[in-house]
Amino acid sequence: MRPTFPFFKPKEETDSSKIFKPSRRDFLKLSALASGGVFLGISFQCSGPKGEDRIFAPNAYLSIDKNNLITLIAHRSEMGTGIRTSLPMIIADELGADWSKVKIVQADGDEDKYGDQNTDGSYSVRMFYEPMRRAGATARHMLLMAASQKWKVAMDECHTENGKVHHPDSGKSINFGDLISDVQKMEIPRSEDVILKPFGDYKLIGKDIPIYDVKDIATGKAVFGADVDLDNIKIAVVSRSPVVGGKVVSVNDSAALAVNGVEKIVKIEGAGLPAGLDQPLEGIAVIATNTWAAIKGRKALEIEWDLGENQGYDSADQLKEMLESTKNSGKVRRERGQIEEATKSTTTNIERTYELPYYAHATIEPPAAVAHFTNGKCEVWAPTQHPQWARGAVASALGIEVADVTMHVTLLGGGFGRKSKPDFVVEAAILSKETGSPVRVQWTREDDLHHDFYHAHSAQRIKASLDSSKKLIAWNHHTVFPAIGATSNPAEVHPSDGELGLGCVDFPYDVPNIRIETHESKAHTRIGWLRSVSNIHHSYAINCMMDEIAEARGIDPVNHALEMLGEDRNLSFKEELDGDFSNYGESIEEYPWETGRMKAVIQRVAQEAGWGQNLGGNKAMGFACQKSFLTYVACIVVVEKGGDGKIKVSDVHYSVDCGIAVNTDRIRSQFEGGAQFAHGLATSSAITFKNGVVEQHNFDSYLIARMPEAPKRIHVHIVESMEKPTGVGEPPVPPYAPASANAVYKLTGKRHYKLPFSI
Amino acid sequence: MENYTLKINGESHQVTAEEDMPLLWALRDLLGMKGTKFGCGQALCGACTVLVGGEAIRSCSLPVSAVGDQEVVTIEGLSENGDHPLQSAWIEHVVPQCGYCQSGQIMNAVALLQRNANPSDQEIETAMAGNLCRCGTYNRIKEAIKTASSKL
Numbered sequence: 001m002r003p004t005f006p007f008f009k010p011k012e013e014t015d016s017s018k019i020f021k022p023s024r025r026d027f028l029k030l031s032a033l034a035s036g037g038v039f040l041g042i043s044f045q046c047s048g049p050k051g052e053d054r055i056f057a058p059n060a061y062l063s064i065d066k067n068n069l070i071t072l073i074a075h076r077s078e079m080g081t082g083i084r085t086s087l088p089m090i091i092a093d094e095l096g097a098d099w100s101k102v103k104i105v106q107a108d109g110d111e112d113k114y115g116d117q118n119t120d121g122s123y124s125v126r127m128f129y130e131p132m133r134r135a136g137a138t139a140r141h142m143l144l145m146a147a148s149q150k151w152k153v154a155m156d157e158c159h160t161e162n163g164k165v166h167h168p169d170s171g172k173s174i175n176f177g178d179l180i181s182d183v184q185k186m187e188i189p190r191s192e193d194v195i196l197k198p199f200g201d202y203k204l205i206g207k208d209i210p211i212y213d214v215k216d217i218a219t220g221k222a223v224f225g226a227d228v229d230l231d232n233i234k235i236a237v238v239s240r241s242p243v244v245g246g247k248v249v250s251v252n253d254s255a256a257l258a259v260n261g262v263e264k265i266v267k268i269e270g271a272g273l274p275a276g277l278d279q280p281l282e283g284i285a286v287i288a289t290n291t292w293a294a295i296k297g298r299k300a301l302e303i304e305w306d307l308g309e310n311q312g313y314d315s316a317d318q319l320k321e322m323l324e325s326t327k328n329s330g331k332v333r334r335e336r337g338q339i340e341e342a343t344k345s346t347t348t349n350i351e352r353t354y355e356l357p358y359y360a361h362a363t364i365e366p367p368a369a370v371a372h373f374t375n376g377k378c379e380v381w382a383p384t385q386h387p388q389w390a391r392g393a394v395a396s397a398l399g400i401e402v403a404d405v406t407m408h409v410t411l412l413g414g415g416f417g418r419k420s421k422p423d424f425v426v427e428a429a430i431l432s433k434e435t436g437s438p439v440r441v442q443w444t445r446e447d448d449l450h451h452d453f454y455h456a457h458s459a460q461r462i463k464a465s466l467d468s469s470k471k472l473i474a475w476n477h478h479t480v481f482p483a484i485g486a487t488s489n490p491a492e493v494h495p496s497d498g499e500l501g502l503g504c505v506d507f508p509y510d511v512p513n514i515r516i517e518t519h520e521s522k523a524h525t526r527i528g529w530l531r532s533v534s535n536i537h538h539s540y541a542i543n544c545m546m547d548e549i550a551e552a553r554g555i556d557p558v559n560h561a562l563e564m565l566g567e568d569r570n571l572s573f574k575e576e577l578d579g580d581f582s583n584y585g586e587s588i589e590e591y592p593w594e595t596g597r598m599k600a601v602i603q604r605v606a607q608e609a610g611w612g613q614n615l616g617g618n619k620a621m622g623f624a625c626q627k628s629f630l631t632y633v634a635c636i637v638v639v640e641k642g643g644d645g646k647i648k649v650s651d652v653h654y655s656v657d658c659g660i661a662v663n664t665d666r667i668r669s670q671f672e673g674g675a676q677f678a679h680g681l682a683t684s685s686a687i688t689f690k691n692g693v694v695e696q697h698n699f700d701s702y703l704i705a706r707m708p709e710a711p712k713r714i715h716v717h718i719v720e721s722m723e724k725p726t727g728v729g730e731p732p733v734p735p736y737a738p739a740s741a742n743a744v745y746k747l748t749g750k751r752h753y754k755l756p757f758s759i
Numbered sequence: 760m761e762n763y764t765l766k767i768n769g770e771s772h773q774v775t776a777e778e779d780m781p782l783l784w785a786l787r788d789l790l791g792m793k794g795t796k797f798g799c800g801q802a803l804c805g806a807c808t809v810l811v812g813g814e815a816i817r818s819c820s821l822p823v824s825a826v827g828d829q830e831v832v833t834i835e836g837l838s839e840n841g842d843h844p845l846q847s848a849w850i851e852h853v854v855p856q857c858g859y860c861q862s863g864q865i866m867n868a869v870a871l872l873q874r875n876a877n878p879s880d881q882e883i884e885t886a887m888a889g890n891l892c893r894c895g896t897y898n899r900i901k902e903a904i905k906t907a908s909s910k911l
């Protein structure tokens with residue numbers, strides 16, 4: 001299993017779900033529950049890539065025991081979005097559970113049991129909202145039936161609340177736990193008999209619910225990847241090829257072996273080129289009894305490398321070439337109207353270029369994983385976003401069956417796309433096999449910044465044409481950046497349809513002539529996906545350009561966006577594209593691009609932020625909006641010049657329409673954090689290469705937002721909606737940088753065409 | 760290798776380590792105390808913050824040999840029931856996202872409030888500048904520190 005681009009691999013859609021009783025043994029195996037209880041599995045009926053029906057084995061489990069303890073299996077990875085809370089919360093709410101008595105158990109990576117567990121692309125809530133509700137409602141139905149039979153009353157006179165069934169007319173109530181022996185004898189009800197609660201009856205959904213792990217985190221008990229300990233565990237720190245594709249020529253390890261605590265030196269065979277998305281880089285691992293010894297041992301290694309064809313790579317040179325190429329005609333990816341014809345007679349052309357650097361994920365937890373290989377089987381503990389991919393990659397690296405790999409998922413100390421790649425997990429597995437001991441591979445911060453799967457650097461050129469009445473009549477957008485796919489397949493020299501569907505070809509504005517073109521570029525490092533992916537650069541260029549166009553037309557930027565979105569209607573881009581419109585893996589009919597919803601978030605944010613008010617000379621506002629991952633977001637950034645002449649972001653206003661808001665507190669926290677994350681992208685972070693080697697090493701050269709410069713107040717205005725829920729992990733990022741650049745322009749008169757810009 | 764007696768969270772612990780081993784790795788690898796996290800190894804991120812002699816110290820950059828008989832407090836020893844005013848405030852504001860940086864944030868905030876029971880926004884920002892959070896929980900951290908300070 002090697003997804004090259006997980007957002008758009010034919011996603012197994014959860015069209016309908018089926019609830020059934022798994023064997024009790026199955027559940028016990030999973031959760032090590034001690035007491036007898038009732039268990040429900042949910043199987044999602046999925047249509048596969050070609051629409052054929054497929055039944056997955058249980059995706060999630062729910063159990064209630066005699067002591068009223070409800071256990072729910074979380075099958076998605078927790079990396080800070082709150083998903084480990086939000087999905088179980090949906091089941092619990094439908095059920096009428098006592099939330100304080102719910103226990104959440106993290107599932108291992110297992111495709112047969114849980115279907116797709118890839119936690120990426122902001123789609124967990126989108127995919128599982130409905131099935132989770134049905135699971136809860138089915139269990140509720142059974143409990144109501146059991147209680148009403150016991151009391152000889154009509155079932156619809158009863159309801160569940162706080163872990164009990166109640167019959168208000170008689171004042172009777174009974175704990176769920178006391179009904180389980182009856183429920184165990186029942187058949188699962190037909191799905192058409194199961195009725196979902198009306199939205200107004202929910203007690204958890206739509207509210208601020210604290211995350212399940214908050215106390216463990218605040219007390220240091222939460223277990224992340226590097227926190228897993230096994231008897232006799234060895235620690236590995238690896239010296240990897242400084243240039244992607246490099247190979248070891250020779251090693252002198254005598255000084256390393258002389259370090260107290262160092263036990264062994266092991267070579268990891270790397271993929272070479274292409275580097276691939278799921279394989280380790282070539283390296284020499286120092287195996288020691290503790291991390292410090294391994295770090296010191298690595299320093300003492302003398303390695304001669306054959307650095308291979310990327311050793312002359314200079315990212316600044318490539319960016320220059322990429323920018324140059326945008327002057328030419330490229331491969332046309334979207335075409336509307338007759339752009340040449342239309343621009344013959346234009347009176348104003350605005351032509352701008354935008355350059356964005358490579359970015360590293362820089363999760364505060366650097367990659368780490370633990371593996372124990374014994375008797376042909378491998379047990380792994382890893383902070384992975386994609387446990388099944390990791391499981392498959394480990395199996396193939398070790399030459400064993402997937403079934404012989406157990407993949408436990410720990411909490412992730414941040415993911416942002418980095419920890420979907422299983423390279424570090426595979427390293428741990430290989431080293432455990434080679435040494436015969438349990439091994440923890442520990443990446444240092446330098447390793448993390450030097451050997452990431454980077455967000456691609458990019459060059460863009462946009463030419464906008466206004467006619468004599470200042471109407472925007474043509475939009476010509478060139479974009480060029482090394483594609484994610486090129487990491488595995490060097491023949492991919494243009495961005496994929498999927499990457500262009502991220503904020504580029506889905507340009508929503510009502511312009512009669514549009515041409516979107518791409519140009520060739522090669523990958524000289526490992527390119528991956530970072531929180532919101534190519535939306536980052538596309539949104540920056542488009543929103544900055546729209547601000548300039550509005551100015552040239554003499555229209556307020558907010559009013560301009562509203563005008564350019566046109567009538568309330570559903571957009572479809574397909575007819576104008578050369579290639580597919582990915583729509584984040586969903587059909588455009590089910591998840592249309594609705595200009596009305598975008599306009600509503602724009603109006604809301606403008607109103608909440610007090611857009612248009614006189615702010616005086618030391619403050620200014622900037623605006624941007626971006627639909628991404630099917631969620632509509634508008635953003636206003638307020639910048640302020642302090643007495644010291646420094647510019648700070650005082651306020652950020654977001655308005656978001658993500659359909660039904662499941663856990664409002666976690667939606668807000670994603671936006672709060674997304675703004676801080678994007679603040680770093682906008683103003684301080686950049687990865688550059690010289691001689692094929694990354695020039696940044698630690699947090700003194702790869703700069704991310706620190707508290708003093710971080711945006712001070714972040715206001716999140718959630719639009720009330722009964723539309724299908726969509727994700728919020730990534731959508732806060734794209735509009736932030738352009739909104740802040742537009743604000744800075746208002747304040748200083750200087751536009752920024754290159755990120756990062758210092759303020 | 761040398762033997763060291765460390766006073767951690769009110770108890771004495773013996774470790775045998777190289778003298779240059781940072782306290783962080785003595786805690787994590789030799790004593791199995793995993794609440795203190797590794798983020799950068801260069802005193803740049805604050806994930807490894809503990810109290811040494813009452814001061815917030817980056818344990819990744821303090822050799823175990825330099826600890827001497829100073830009292831070390833880690834997140835595990837901050838309170839018996841996880842109810843130190845800062846921990847309670849952290850829970851009340853649901854500060855964490857991924858949670859990885861939070862032990863260090865809390866320990867750094869403990870030292871701040873010990874020095875200055877009622878810090879201003881600016882003082883909080885300055886004091887917390889060495890603690891990175893990639894998830895971006897800074898504003899809630901600030902609120903939680905203010906809540907805790909009002910209850911001290």
Ligand code: FES
Nearest residue numbers: 798799800805819
């Ligand atoms: S790990 Fe010590 S400051 Fe980052």
Ligand code: FES
Nearest residue numbers: 857858860892894
């Ligand atoms: S909560 Fe994730 S790094 Fe701070």
